[in-house]
Amino acid sequence: MLSIKDLHVSVAGKPIVNGIDLEIKAGEVHAIMGPNGSGKSTLAHVLAGRSGYEVTRGTVTYMGKDLLALSPDERAHEGVFLAFQYPVEIPGVNNIYMLKAGLNAIRRHHGEEELDAVDFLSLVREKMKIVDMDESLMSRSVNEGFSGGEKKRNEIFQMAVLEPRLAVLDETDSGLDIDALKIVAGGVNKLRNKDRAIILVTHYQRLLDYIVPDKVHVLAHGRIQRTGDKSLALELEKHGYGWIESKAGAA
Amino acid sequence: MASTKYDIKTAVDQRYKHGFVTDIEADTIQPGLSEDIVRLISAKKSEPAFMLDWRLRAFRHWTTMKEPVWAHVRVAPINYQDIIYYSAPKSQDDRPKSLDEVDPKLLETYEKLGIPLHERAALAGVAVDAVFDSVSVATTFKDKLAEAGVIFCPFSDAVRDHPDLIQQYLGTVVPYTDNYYAALNSAVFSDGSFVFIPKGVRCPMELSTYFRINARNTGQFERTLIIAEEASNVSYLEGCTAPMRDENQLHAAVVELIALDNAKIKYSTVQNWYPGDEHGRGGIYNFVTKRGDCRGVSSKISWTQVETGSAITWKYPSCVLRGDNSVGEFYSVALTNNYQQADTGTKMIHIGKNTRSTIISKGISAGHGQNSYRGLVKVLKGADGARNYTQCDSLLIGDKCGAHTFPYMEVTNPTAIVEHEASTSKISEDQLFYCLQRGISREDAVSLIVNGFCKAVFKELPMEFAVEAGRLMSVSLEGAVG
Ligand SMILES: Nc1ncnc2c1ncn2[C@@H]1O[C@H](COP(=O)(O)OP(=O)(O)OP(=O)(O)O)[C@@H](O)[C@H]1O
Ligand SMILES: [Mg+2]
Numbered sequence: 001m002l003s004i005k006d007l008h009v010s011v012a013g014k015p016i017v018n019g020i021d022l023e024i025k026a027g028e029v030h031a032i033m034g035p036n037g038s039g040k041s042t043l044a045h046v047l048a049g050r051s052g053y054e055v056t057r058g059t060v061t062y063m064g065k066d067l068l069a070l071s072p073d074e075r076a077h078e079g080v081f082l083a084f085q086y087p088v089e090i091p092g093v094n095n096i097y098m099l100k101a102g103l104n105a106i107r108r109h110h111g112e113e114e115l116d117a118v119d120f121l122s123l124v125r126e127k128m129k130i131v132d133m134d135e136s137l138m139s140r141s142v143n144e145g146f147s148g149g150e151k152k153r154n155e156i157f158q159m160a161v162l163e164p165r166l167a168v169l170d171e172t173d174s175g176l177d178i179d180a181l182k183i184v185a186g187g188v189n190k191l192r193n194k195d196r197a198i199i200l201v202t203h204y205q206r207l208l209d210y211i212v213p214d215k216v217h218v219l220a221h222g223r224i225q226r227t228g229d230k231s232l233a234l235e236l237e238k239h240g241y242g243w244i245e246s247k248a249g250a251a
Numbered sequence: 252m253a254s255t256k257y258d259i260k261t262a263v264d265q266r267y268k269h270g271f272v273t274d275i276e277a278d279t280i281q282p283g284l285s286e287d288i289v290r291l292i293s294a295k296k297s298e299p300a301f302m303l304d305w306r307l308r309a310f311r312h313w314t315t316m317k318e319p320v321w322a323h324v325r326v327a328p329i330n331y332q333d334i335i336y337y338s339a340p341k342s343q344d345d346r347p348k349s350l351d352e353v354d355p356k357l358l359e360t361y362e363k364l365g366i367p368l369h370e371r372a373a374l375a376g377v378a379v380d381a382v383f384d385s386v387s388v389a390t391t392f393k394d395k396l397a398e399a400g401v402i403f404c405p406f407s408d409a410v411r412d413h414p415d416l417i418q419q420y421l422g423t424v425v426p427y428t429d430n431y432y433a434a435l436n437s438a439v440f441s442d443g444s445f446v447f448i449p450k451g452v453r454c455p456m457e458l459s460t461y462f463r464i465n466a467r468n469t470g471q472f473e474r475t476l477i478i479a480e481e482a483s484n485v486s487y488l489e490g491c492t493a494p495m496r497d498e499n500q501l502h503a504a505v506v507e508l509i510a511l512d513n514a515k516i517k518y519s520t521v522q523n524w525y526p527g528d529e530h531g532r533g534g535i536y537n538f539v540t541k542r543g544d545c546r547g548v549s550s551k552i553s554w555t556q557v558e559t560g561s562a563i564t565w566k567y568p569s570c571v572l573r574g575d576n577s578v579g580e581f582y583s584v585a586l587t588n589n590y591q592q593a594d595t596g597t598k599m600i601h602i603g604k605n606t607r608s609t610i611i612s613k614g615i616s617a618g619h620g621q622n623s624y625r626g627l628v629k630v631l632k633g634a635d636g637a638r639n640y641t642q643c644d645s646l647l648i649g650d651k652c653g654a655h656t657f658p659y660m661e662v663t664n665p666t667a668i669v670e671h672e673a674s675t676s677k678i679s680e681d682q683l684f685y686c687l688q689r690g691i692s693r694e695d696a697v698s699l700i701v702n703g704f705c706k707a708v709f710k711e712l713p714m715e716f717a718v719e720a721g722r723l724m725s726v727s728l729e730g731a732v733g
Contacts, residue, residue, distance in 0.1 A: 050684050076690035084688075088681040092703025101699065102689030109690075141703065142685075158689065 001026045001197050002047075002067075002166055007058035009039075009046050009222075016042045018222035019058070026165070027194040031208055032201045033233060034219035035241045040201045041085055043219070044170045047199075048082040049075050062166065076102070077109035079165030083155035083172050085201075090142035095154070096124055098142050099161055106162060127160040131187040148175035156187050167191070168199045173207040185210030205233040218244050283332045286310060289438050292337045301418055302410050309427035309437030316431045322594040323623040323655055324563050326536065329501055336439045336472070399455050401485075402447040406474050409445035416447060420478055424507035424544045424571070432503040432565075433540040436472045440505070443473035448483040448514075457713055459488040475506040479514035481547065486517040488716060502561075504539045512547030512574065519712055521720055523560035523727070531590025531619070534562025541568035542598075545577035545606075553580040554597065555711045557720045559727040562591060567625065569598035572606035572634075579608040582708040584720070586701075586727050587620025587652070596626035596657075601637035601667070610641040613705050616652035617728060623655040630667040637667040645675040646704050648697065648728075698725035 002024040009017035017039045024030055034040055046053050047060065049072035060067040067075065090098070104114040115123065124138065131153045143151050152172050159167055169188070173181055188211050192198065200211060208216070208230055216232040217224045218241075225244050226232060236244070280291060289310045293303040318329075396403050402413065410417050427437035448454050479485055502524065508516050518541075527534025537560070543552035554568040570579025581597035599608035614622040628639045645654035656673055678700050686696035702709070702721050709717045 048684075048688050051680065072684060072687035073690055073692050076688055082688050084685065088679070088685045090682050090685065090700060090703055092706035093699055094703075098686065098689065098691070098699060101691050101695060102686070105690040105692065105695070162689065 001063060003059075003061040005059045005061075007043075007046070007060065008056045009042055010054045010056050011042065011052065015056070016222050017046070020219075020222070020224055022217070022224065024166075024197045024199065026197055027192075028214045029192065029198045029200060029211060031213040031216045031233065032199060032219055033203065033205075033216065033236060038219045039222040040219055041170055042222075044082055044085075044168045044199070044201060047075075047166075047168055048072060048080060073105070076162075076164075077106050079163075081159050081162055081164030081167045083152075083159060083167065083169040085170040085174075087143045087146075087151040087155055089144045089146075091144050093142050095140055095142050096120075096138045099124075099158055102158075103161060123161065127157060130160045130190055131156045132183050133157045149177060149180045152176055153180065153184055156184050156191075160187065160191060163196075165195065166197050166199075168201070170201045171203065172200075173202050173204055181207070182210060205237045208233050220244055280335065280337045282335045284310075284334070284336060284439065288336055292439055292441075295337060296407055296410075298407075298410055299414055301414070305422065305427070306438050309434050310439075312428055313431070313434035313438055316434055318431050322565050322625070323621065323657070324565060324592040324594050326563060329536070331435075334501065337441065395455055399452050400449045401452060401454055402445065403458055404445055406440070406443040406445050406476065409476075413445070413447070416478065417445075417476070420476060420507070420509055422507075424509060424542050425505050425540050430540060432538040433505050436474060436503045436505045436540070440472045440474040443475045443504070444477075444487075445475070446477040446485065446487060448477075448479045448485045450480040450483060452480075452483045454483070454485040457486045457488055459490060471500060471502045473504045475504070477506075477508045477516055477518070479508075479510045479516050479550075481511045482513040483511075484515045486713065487519070488713060489518070489520040489522075490716070490719075501536045501538065504541075506539070506541040506568075508541075508543035508552055510543065510545050510547060510550035510552050510574075510577075513549045514547060515551045515553075516543060517553045518543070518555070518568070519716055520554075520556040520558075521712075521716055521723060522556065522558045522564070523723055525562075526560050526591050526727070527562040527589065529589045529618075531562070534591070535560065537561035537564045537566065539564075539566040541566060542571065543569065543579070544571045545574050545579060545603075547577070548574040548603070549576040549578075550574050551578040551580075553578075553582070553711070555580075555582040555708065556584070556595075557705075557708070557712070557716075557723065558583070558585040558593060558595060559723050561593075564591075564593040564595055566595050567597055569600070570608060571600045571602065572608065572637075573602045574606075575603040576605045577603055578606070580711075581608075581610045581612070581626075582711045583612045584615070584705045584708045584724075585613070585622055585624075586615040586724065587617070587622045588727055589618040589620065591618075592621045594623040594625055596624045598627040598629070599639055601628075601630040601634040601639070601664075604634060605636040606634055607637070608639045610639070610643070611707050612641075612643045613708055614643075614645045614654055615648065615701055615704065615724075616645065616654050617648035618652060620652045621655070622653065623657060625657040625659075627659040627661070628669055629660075630662040630664050630669065632663050634664050635666050637664060637669075639667075639669045641669075641671045642707075643671070643673040644704070645673075646701065647675065647677045648701075694725075694729070698728055701728060 004020055004022040007017055007020040032040055055068055100120050107114055133153055137150060146154060152175055155172060176184055185207060200213060212230060216228055216230060218226045289306050293306055425433050427434050446458060477487060508518060510516050524535035524537055545552050552570050556568060558564050568581060572579050579599050585593045585595050587593050596612060597610055610626055612624045614624055616622040624643050630637045643656055647654055654675055658671055660669055662669055682700055683696050686699060687693060701724055709720055712720055
């Protein structure tokens, strides 16, 4: 579904991603771990099409298309979803109103009929259950005054409504308390299916106890240094990133 | 309303261009302004002597005045002798017979605004009876209002049918000496609305210029007078949701509101006169004086305005809080795109005790637009316990536009509490990207965010207006983001 080849990205003239290769098939869950500043969010943003990131080399193919040629909203229409590490607040814009606008734009793109308020509301009610979302958050402005955990929950709720093909979850676990982590992880598991690929960016192997990945990649200095299965995350937990760094240095 | 105004200049230009001089059945006088013209206008309207007398006094005063220059706007010189000050409404025969005869571009705009088909026709000036049965709509209205004792009629009719009310109240809030444009309006005003709500009556419906068919023939110098007697209540909607296609044209209106004891007046405006093109050519000069007098105790006047049109907007809907415990409110959204300029705000004059005022102003600048908030909060000596809260927010889209804030405060009573908050922000790339990532187009995202910014004002609008205002913002912002 997603094929990243030799991807190089610079931000403000500074190389951040230095040759990433990654293949993800439909139905798979890949975890990406790595130290602060290693380029995880940069990769996520490049996939979602955020401006300010210059791809200096390499290709990204998504469902057979050149992903980098699409605008951010076109990517969303094609099923790319990013759960933000830091969801932004939009004062005065109703949370589910924005979501409805997004969903209907996506539906239009697929030649489907737009949902009216009534149908949308019943969809929302159903999806809220997936992450046990508080009803009062629905009528508030987008992320405004949401607690850190509520923002993260809201991201997964949006994912549940928009039903993407490729979801990139950037540190969705950070800021969640233990109970919330279980709930949100449970929500993500419910959203796993054979047609959907998920990239999980995380610092904590604990998340991977709940959402068991097919593969784990360790990113450092803008490159994937190691790839393995869930046990890699456990090893990492034991030895820290220094272990990868020294290996990378040795290689 | 756009085409509802006398398209004087256009009509004249076209007549010369096409040599239609004798074909057009319009009662138009020669351009220019003099005592004779004022007399002629009054005579054409068969006005009583007191009205002519008042016009003449206004005219004489006007000749002693100079155009104001303090506003933060650049105005091309206006030659007042080039303007035609009277033109009779086009007769039904001159109007388009059906929507097919109307400029498709105009119709497209109406459609974008979501104006229902039959209203589009009315707005475009299609002869009413040829299109839909609005006459009966109007009649139902009239019956219902008459039953309640409410008077809602064209200003000219009121001069004829209710001269004592006019004499008692006209010019008592905005005297003709008030300012240059108010004086001009007082001398030559063409028509407008008159509303009278008798004691204890809650007006049974929102009064809207949409439904007052004759509003379409209101001129560029209109005059509105609303009187709410003791313990009465009225909500008035002024909808100008149609763009005009004229060159720079002067629109100098005056609105006076009077609220007696315990009366409430809510006045909502959605103004979308032709703003000029993307190069700043053409567009309306909207120089308007609006003021409400909370004359009675515990009275309340609330202004809500959404100003998206006009090349230049110069207006300060104000409240004189004379009665003890009276309340004044001003909620404003002003949007300037391309080369539009707006200098708008309010004056809250606290005279009575425990008077309260609230000012919420949202300015949006895009393109090369210049947007100024200018407000005065004045608390007089006797206004014990007066309170004001002002919040003034500016939103910038792009980096060629400007936002300015000129808040003035004159407080001479030590017990007064006056609060002022102001902010200036830009639409952040983060917010835009968030919306885009959810599938929303850039243009829709901007209008979503701008509408969110305006929410505190839009929620003051009557329901159907709020929806329209939202759409209007989107239309007005077209081309604002690359
Ligand atoms: N706009 C920018 N200008 C300059 N440097 C930037 C910019 N955006 C990101 N960077 C730099 O790129 C590097 C990678 O940042 P990125 O956010 O991708 O890291 P990350 O792996 O997500 O880290 P974390 O685990 O802390 O979230 C960092 O050194 C960061 O400072
Ligand atoms: Mg990050």
